[in-house]
Amino acid sequence: MKIAVPKEIKNHEYRVALTPTGARELATRGHSVAVQVGAGEGAGFADTDYEAAGARLEADVDTLWGEAELILKVKEPQPEEVARLSRGQTLFTYLHLAAEEKLTRGLMESGATCIAYETVTDRQGGLPLLAPMSTVAGRMAIQAGAHSLEKAQGGSGVLLPGVPGVAPGRVTVIGGGVVGENAARMALGLGAEVSVLDKSIARLEVLDDRYQGRMKTIFSTADAIDEAVRESDLIVGAVLIPGAAAPKLITRAMLADMKPGSVLVDVAIDQGGCFETSKPTTHAEPTYVVDGIVHYCVANMPGAVARTSTQALTNATLPFAIALADKGWKRALADDAHFLPGLNVHDGQITYRAVAEAFDLESVDPARLV
């Protein structure tokens, strides 16, 4: 199969969808792997590393996209990339469509088959292609939040660990999944006082057991969120309803109850964000202030630590990329009931119900297409 790996063009996105190690695995199976010149640079992989792995370098973006049967990417296609997609091509990448109607309609119009990393599932009920980046983003959320608490960033001037004689800062994490656990773990490591809210008691049990009560676990209700808003210095938004737009858990009116200069880090921003006042930001300008509250809403947090993230991402995606290349999308999805929910758009149709519901569109059961 003809595989293309473009250089990512989203603002400050330094990851690449395939490491040279991954390129070698595909090339030795007889696939033609074309990597855009410079695609791996931001993640510390030289063009010569890809050549040595059996990939071909391509400088011309039109040729790269035009010849490809399978396109491997990291971030959702940007408008100029959507314009390059055509019927018969398969795109495998993060899509987060429920947050982006224009992108959804663009992909439908392209006719291409679009498989999202974030809706592939596993036997344990997890999201194995989202988890590695959620681990990264969860860990980064506390770094970002601690920095945003500094006065020069508009923050309240609280140092999360405190110092002897001065109490530590309070961190609340809403959503105790992969992002949430990793954020809570980093906050604990810094010495902050940490609470985690989740709707899933089973998940709170896991966290309680794993951290032996060192973080408070709280069932997520409107009352619990009200209390978190009043008392926290830093709130991390880490909820997910797979494939769907994130619920808005903190409204603008509630910001008035927060301590001035407190910080909201909305990791769930890629699914639209879980705070009413969240809007996507980039690493170039990651924060803004609303009603005295600092918001950090970067939709591609892992892009900033591209070396670690690229390796973690491709470790997870490679077996699926190999299946797509070896078998074609239809048989790869038909053979694997956990890969099948990755299909979001095919030949103009939406195949993921939560995405269709977000925009009042019809969806087609992906099982009927394979």
Ligand SMILES: NC(=O)C1=CN([C@@H]2O[C@H](COP(=O)(O)OP(=O)(O)OC[C@H]3O[C@@H](n4cnc5c(N)ncnc54)[C@H](O)[C@@H]3O)[C@@H](O)[C@H]2O)C=CC1
């Ligand atoms: N901004 C970025 O760069 C990145 C964003 N993400 C995003 O972070 C979000 C979280 O991802 P994961 O942790 O992997 O998901 P996950 O599925 O592991 O965890 C989500 C948790 O939210 C809980 N939840 C759902 N509704 C809730 C509510 N109303 N109150 C409290 N908890 C609730 C669920 O029970 C679950 O435990 C996703 O939107 C994901 O796309 C992930 C990686 C990078």
Ligand SMILES: CC(=O)C(=O)O
């Ligand atoms: C999950 C996601 O959106 C990212 O890693 O950028």
Ligand SMILES: [Mg+2]
């Ligand atoms: Mg995004």
